[in-house]
Amino acid sequence: MLHWFKVTFDKTTIKVKVSAPGQKVVNDTILWTDIKRICRIARSMLESDELYIYTDKFPDGFLIPTEAVGGRDLWDEMITRGAFDADVAINAAMGKDNERFCWPPEK
Numbered sequence: 001m002l003h004w005f006k007v008t009f010d011k012t013t014i015k016v017k018v019s020a021p022g023q024k025v026v027n028d029t030i031l032w033t034d035i036k037r038i039c040r041i042a043r044s045m046l047e048s049d050e051l052y053i054y055t056d057k058f059p060d061g062f063l064i065p066t067e068a069v070g071g072r073d074l075w076d077e078m079i080t081r082g083a084f085d086a087d088v089a090i091n092a093a094m095g096k097d098n099e100r101f102c103w104p105p106e107k
Contacts (some may be wrong), residue, residue, distance in 0.1 A: 002048065002069065002071075003069060004018065004019050004020050005017075005018050005020075005064075005065060005069065005071075006068060006069040006070055007064055007070040007071055008070050009032075009070075009073075009074055011032075012032060012033075013030065013031055013032065014030040014031075014032065014053070014074065015027070015029050015030075016028045016029075016030070016062070016064065028062065030053055030055060030057075030058070030062060031055075032081070032083070034055040034056065034057065035054070035055055035083055036054045036055055036056070037053075037054040037102055037103065037104060038051065038052065038053055038054070038078060038083055038084050038102065038103055039051070039052040039054070039101065039103075040052075040075075040084070040089075040101045040102075041098065041101075042092060042096060042097060042098065042099045042100075042101070043097060043098070044097045048065040048066050048067035048071075049065070049066040050063055050065055051063070051064045051065075051066060051071070051075065051078075052064075083103070084103045085103045085104075088101050088102075088103050089101075
């Protein structure tokens with residue numbers, strides 16, 4: 001688990017705190033209502049899968065490792081809220097290394 005990367009959420013926001021050793025502490029807030037798209041990148045068994053949250057503030061995607069503190073809870077919440085499709089999430093869980101799964105799908 002990545003103890004220096006923490007994510008929490010409530011009804012309206014996702015809060016991210018990154019305090020990597022030797023780096024400046026980063027605190028960011030993402031509003032659930034601002035999320036345009038979410039992608040999950042499957043990684044090898046030795047690496048953390050990656051969640052990318054796309055908003056106007058983060059057009060290139062805000063990276064959250066699933067192994068971050070709170071990362072798995074966030075993933076579950078995304079599915080519960082319908083922010084990420086449950087069937088696509090099942091496919092993502094079985095994805096091959098570096099396979100990308102996004103919701104909503106590209107037009």
